[in-house]
Amino acid sequence: AAEKKAAANKAAAKKAAAAAAAKKASADQAAAKKAAAAKKAIAKKKDALRNQPISEKKFKTVSEKRRDDKTRLLSVSVYLNTGKIVGLISVGVFAAAILVSAMTFIAR
Numbered sequence: 001a002a003e004k005k006a007a008a009n010k011a012a013a014k015k016a017a018a019a020a021a022a023k024k025a026s027a028d029q030a031a032a033k034k035a036a037a038a039k040k041a042i043a044k045k046k047d048a049l050r051n052q053p054i055s056e057k058k059f060k061t062v063s064e065k066r067r068d069d070k071t072r073l074l075s076v077s078v079y080l081n082t083g084k085i086v087g088l089i090s091v092g093v094f095a096a097a098i099l100v101s102a103m104t105f106i107a108r
Helices: 002-050 063-070 082-106
Strands: none
Touching: none
């Protein structure tokens, strides 16, 4: 009777160990599935970021806005660099003064 009881206890222990091993294996499989799902989610995010179009200028210049609106038939913009203009005029005046003074010495 004691041998039967010991054998029954041994069998129960084997069943419990097998059940624990099966439970651990299923937990490992679940963890592996979660890890795989996390990797897939990360890969999807990376692909989504790669496939996004590169954002263009957010702000348009005044001329681009006008060009888009097309409310004007013709518009001309002229930008002057006043420093260069003043410099050229002063060189011209200086050269004219030298030429006039040379002509007066030659005429005498």
